[in-house]
Amino acid sequence: MTEKLVVIGAGMASGRMLENLFELAPDAFDVTLFNAEPRGNYNRIMLSPVLSGEKSYEEIVTHDAAWYERHGVTCRFGERVTAIDRERKVVIAPNGEVPYDKLVLGTGSSAFIIPCPGHDLPGVVAFRDLEDTTAMLEASGAPGSKAVVIGGGLLGLEAAAALRLRGMEVTVLHLAGHLMERQLDESAGYLLQKDLEKRGITVLTRASTKAIQGEGKVEKVVLEDGTVLEADIVVMAVGIRPAVSVAADAGLEMGRAVKVDAQMRTSDPAIFAVGECVEFEGNLFGLVAPLYDQAKVLAKTLTGEADSFTPKELSTKLKVTGCDLFSAGDFAEGEGREDIVFRDPARGIYKRLVIEGDKLVGAVMYGDTADSNWFFGLIKDGTDVEEMRETLIFGPAFQGGAAVDPMAAVAALPADAEICGCNGVCKGQIVAAIEGGASSLADIKASTKASASCGTCTGLVEQVMAVTLGDGFEIPAAQNVCGCTDLSHEDVRRLIKAKELKSQPAVWQELGWTTPNGCHVCRPAINFYLLADWPLDYQDDPQSRFVNERNHANIQKDGTYSVMPRMWGGMTDANELRAIADAADKYGAAVKVTGGQRIDLLGVKKEDLPGIWYDLNEAGMVSGHAYSKGLRTVKTCVGSDWCRFGTQDSTGLGIKLEKKLWGSWTPHKVKLAVSGCPRNCAEATCKDVGIICVDSGYQVGVGGAAGMDVKETERLVDVKTEEEAIEWTTAFIQLYRENAKYLDRPYKWVAKVGLDWVKETLADPAERTALNERFEISQSVYRKDPWADHARPEKAKSFQLVADLTQEAAE
Amino acid sequence: MSWIDICAVTEIAERGARIVKTEVGCIAVFRTGPEEVFAASNTCPHKGGPLSEGIVHGRKVTCPLHNWVFSLETGEAQGADEGRIATYPVRIEAGRVLLDAEAVAAARSAA
Ligand code: SRM
Ligand SMILES: Cc1cc2nc3c(=O)[nH]c(=O)nc-3n(C[C@H](O)[C@H](O)[C@H](O)COP(=O)(O)OP(=O)(O)OC[C@H]3O[C@@H](n4cnc5c(N)ncnc54)[C@H](O)[C@@H]3O)c2cc1C
Ligand code: SF4
Ligand code: FES
Numbered sequence: 001m002t003e004k005l006v007v008i009g010a011g012m013a014s015g016r017m018l019e020n021l022f023e024l025a026p027d028a029f030d031v032t033l034f035n036a037e038p039r040g041n042y043n044r045i046m047l048s049p050v051l052s053g054e055k056s057y058e059e060i061v062t063h064d065a066a067w068y069e070r071h072g073v074t075c076r077f078g079e080r081v082t083a084i085d086r087e088r089k090v091v092i093a094p095n096g097e098v099p100y101d102k103l104v105l106g107t108g109s110s111a112f113i114i115p116c117p118g119h120d121l122p123g124v125v126a127f128r129d130l131e132d133t134t135a136m137l138e139a140s141g142a143p144g145s146k147a148v149v150i151g152g153g154l155l156g157l158e159a160a161a162a163l164r165l166r167g168m169e170v171t172v173l174h175l176a177g178h179l180m181e182r183q184l185d186e187s188a189g190y191l192l193q194k195d196l197e198k199r200g201i202t203v204l205t206r207a208s209t210k211a212i213q214g215e216g217k218v219e220k221v222v223l224e225d226g227t228v229l230e231a232d233i234v235v236m237a238v239g240i241r242p243a244v245s246v247a248a249d250a251g252l253e254m255g256r257a258v259k260v261d262a263q264m265r266t267s268d269p270a271i272f273a274v275g276e277c278v279e280f281e282g283n284l285f286g287l288v289a290p291l292y293d294q295a296k297v298l299a300k301t302l303t304g305e306a307d308s309f310t311p312k313e314l315s316t317k318l319k320v321t322g323c324d325l326f327s328a329g330d331f332a333e334g335e336g337r338e339d340i341v342f343r344d345p346a347r348g349i350y351k352r353l354v355i356e357g358d359k360l361v362g363a364v365m366y367g368d369t370a371d372s373n374w375f376f377g378l379i380k381d382g383t384d385v386e387e388m389r390e391t392l393i394f395g396p397a398f399q400g401g402a403a404v405d406p407m408a409a410v411a412a413l414p415a416d417a418e419i420c421g422c423n424g425v426c427k428g429q430i431v432a433a434i435e436g437g438a439s440s441l442a443d444i445k446a447s448t449k450a451s452a453s454c455g456t457c458t459g460l461v462e463q464v465m466a467v468t469l470g471d472g473f474e475i476p477a478a479q480n481v482c483g484c485t486d487l488s489h490e491d492v493r494r495l496i497k498a499k500e501l502k503s504q505p506a507v508w509q510e511l512g513w514t515t516p517n518g519c520h521v522c523r524p525a526i527n528f529y530l531l532a533d534w535p536l537d538y539q540d541d542p543q544s545r546f547v548n549e550r551n552h553a554n555i556q557k558d559g560t561y562s563v564m565p566r567m568w569g570g571m572t573d574a575n576e577l578r579a580i581a582d583a584a585d586k587y588g589a590a591v592k593v594t595g596g597q598r599i600d601l602l603g604v605k606k607e608d609l610p611g612i613w614y615d616l617n618e619a620g621m622v623s624g625h626a627y628s629k630g631l632r633t634v635k636t637c638v639g640s641d642w643c644r645f646g647t648q649d650s651t652g653l654g655i656k657l658e659k660k661l662w663g664s665w666t667p668h669k670v671k672l673a674v675s676g677c678p679r680n681c682a683e684a685t686c687k688d689v690g691i692i693c694v695d696s697g698y699q700v701g702v703g704g705a706a707g708m709d710v711k712e713t714e715r716l717v718d719v720k721t722e723e724e725a726i727e728w729t730t731a732f733i734q735l736y737r738e739n740a741k742y743l744d745r746p747y748k749w750v751a752k753v754g755l756d757w758v759k760e761t762l763a764d765p766a767e768r769t770a771l772n773e774r775f776e777i778s779q780s781v782y783r784k785d786p787w788a789d790h791a792r793p794e795k796a797k798s799f800q801l802v803a804d805l806t807q808e809a810a811e
Numbered sequence: 812m813s814w815i816d817i818c819a820v821t822e823i824a825e826r827g828a829r830i831v832k833t834e835v836g837c838i839a840v841f842r843t844g845p846e847e848v849f850a851a852s853n854t855c856p857h858k859g860g861p862l863s864e865g866i867v868h869g870r871k872v873t874c875p876l877h878n879w880v881f882s883l884e885t886g887e888a889q890g891a892d893e894g895r896i897a898t899y900p901v902r903i904e905a906g907r908v909l910l911d912a913e914a915v916a917a918a919r920s921a922a
Contacts, residue, residue, distance in 0.1 A: 176825070176845055177825060181844075181845040182845060182846060256905055282904070335870060335882040335884040335885050335887075336884075515868070515869065516869060517826070517868060517869065518868055519866075519868045519869075519873075520865070520866035520868060520873035520878065520880075523866060523868065524866075542824065542827075543824055543825065543826035543827050543866070543867065544826075544866070545866075546866070546875065547864040547865070547875040550864070551864070555861075555864065555875060555876070557858070557876070558859075559859070559860070559861045798822075798824075798829070801829075801830050801831065801832050802817060802818045802822060802823070802829035802830060802831055802840065803815075803817045803818060803831045803832070804831070804832045805815065805831060805832060805833040805834070805910075805912065805915065806832055806833060806834055
């Protein structure tokens, strides 16, 4: 007896299910197949090659008219089923009802569209079916046309790469910090981004779409940060949602999709489901491998054979020619888990294996995925890898063990890579000197001048020597940054500049970090180096900052905070004092006059910070950065305005300096003072930069301190005018920002590089001007009040509890 | 288990944490990866430092006051330091962070 089987959706899952079914029982069912798309089954995942032109639609059709006819399938294509009447056991569609004995739901998913303004303009498409693909192809036809792809996951990137191949200008917007963040860790994400950029695709991460605009059709995309991108087409590839409205309306048991058991049965014994529209044990499925397993199980269930569906490990590959990536299993770092990381910066290869106990549980690879199937097999089968642990990362072909070269980063530098910035010496010159007989650092200094000036490149020069001379040269041990790397701070700084590394993942990858994302020691340092060297390219990372800098206030021992507004040059007025008094009352703060000529409000609760900042902002006050590795205070004395001995306007100069320098980040904190005469009431001789005013002008001293070490400043220069004093001070601070090791105060740095080198460098007016210009570029980003930024309602929210369960319990 | 909806995953910065107030004190929910969260006591056993303000690296957090490092999976202090923070079951479903209220309640009656 033939039963009536109705299938809703001619997708990849239902197509495979029908194939399996007809193999098992060719004549058991009389099948009617509905599909909302005006066509039958095709290989949806091959839409990417269709978009790029590598395949035609005809090539990806999986079941043609002859196939349906051979198996007696009644095709109702182009017809969307609107309802299921479970009482009468009929499916309702525009061209009439069809009764069923058994019903299969294979409705798949639909693309999620961000409901931002303009999302419904013509020219905004998803990437799900042939219609979307055709729309994109049409848009790509016009010369110079531009595409914006929202979403840097698998789909988005395949669309972007294909549209680029079609000659469009393509920008990918991605909300997270790195591409494909579900499948890749940051290092692999970084390499992928680099490869896409090489093809001419622009990638913007942390990019949040605010609106799509245009007259009658899309013309541009506006981001939250104000960036405006022109677009002839916008592709939204931000995610999918199971297409389950018909199932839900029919009253089937639902989770996020149609709930099924291991036999693919829904809560109605006559109704089954398969594919992306099902939820099994809380899981949804978005790749074809598990859908094919489901299809097989369902075919058996329908024919009365026993089988059950079990989800398996999944692996991901990106179908973009030339971007070889692979990820499988669980690759998060963790307790009891061991990471094996292999990086070959020169060839752009990154591999990471995660081992738990004696099993491989996860793998990420980029650049060389030749062994991915072997690794995937080890993960799926839970193979004991204890025996091969040491050599595992080299893959199945590996025999015997060559250790990874710890100097790979240096060895990989090209001959024209600059090693000594002061004297413009490249790697090639140093190698030539060594080949010409130089065998010690002193020889190199003498013959090439490398490391003969500021000396911060010494470590690198030594590494070039070690790489060139091999065992014949032993590097004097330099302190590494932390356990994540063998490199010293100086090496890291030099390499960030030489290799133009502009993101933390770039540093981790190119410099061979041994941990996935650093630690509390290296992250703040790397974050500073990157923002100091690439102020316009790098985006400051709050999660790499110590609590005080992240929360823009000093944490106290009881978890409250102290709040210290700026008092420019130590000057204040009645209004400011009133606002401070009001804030102290309102937020219950203790009030203390600090050693830095300003007022501290102590004991403020975290959740009150945005409020007190808002109030102080209203009175015209900004953050005093009392918490930062950055400019703290500029102390002044009353100077010529009031004092009978004052020679110059020390208060005025102090205020000018503070207004110029505030907001800048430095390797350690920086404090200044300006005294009106050599009596030095502002204690300028123990500051990082201290200026003493005299009749003939200004004596600028540097490298003073009065903390754990007490140091008197040394004279940098005597100048005649205020402008010159400001110019020299700024140049000195920028030189310090560009060269010092993180957490070295200026006096420590000056001791390392020598005051003579500092003086020589700054004596050159062109150099001073360049340093001043670079400082100003950086300040164009950082000279802004972080309090005002964090008091905005969107940011202020993050200072509050995210949930209060004590209230919930009381309710 | 009784899962309570706390917030959207995206409300917690990657490698950051947010706080939930409960009957057993503040619980910090750490986001160690795009799709990975852990919940643990916010209070450092050393001198009470707020762990939610620490730097999060791998599946660990460093206390902001004196740099003790804790595993977020086991709650154990790492290295030479000795101590433990309570951890609680937490998971992500459909972009929402869910905390097991029963485990929190059990911790309360045990206290
Ligand atoms: C508030 C203040 C003390 C006061 O009540 O007067 C203060 C308070 C702190 N100082 Fe200071 N210092 C303060 C003036 C100073 C001074 C005097 C000065 O600036 O004229 C010095 C010596 C001068 C110098 O820096 O060379 C000073 C040398 C230090 C040091 C040692 C620095 C060094 O390089 O040796 C530290 C430790 C550090 O930074 O690593 C420190 C660290 C600290 C910290 C931030 C400790 C911490 O990390 O929590 C204190 C924060 C207290 C809080 O919770 O708010 N504080 N500290 C002063 C704020 C000045 C301001 O208005 O910004
Ligand atoms: C461009 C692209 C590339 C991809 N690449 C890969 C890849 O490389 N690897 C991988 O594993 N996966 C990939 N995928 C995902 C894969 O295609 C899906 O997981 C798979 O197609 C889902 O199969 P399905 O049968 O559940 O749903 P679908 O294939 O989506 O089929 C569902 C069908 O049901 C129809 N339908 C829905 N509602 C109704 C209704 N009420 N009445 C009638 N018909 C209805 C729809 O029109 C659709 O034709 C890719 C997807 C896309 C879009
Ligand atoms: S001297 Fe500075 S760091 Fe020490 S207790 Fe006083 S404020 Fe704190
Ligand atoms: S309070 Fe946490 S380490 Fe001291």
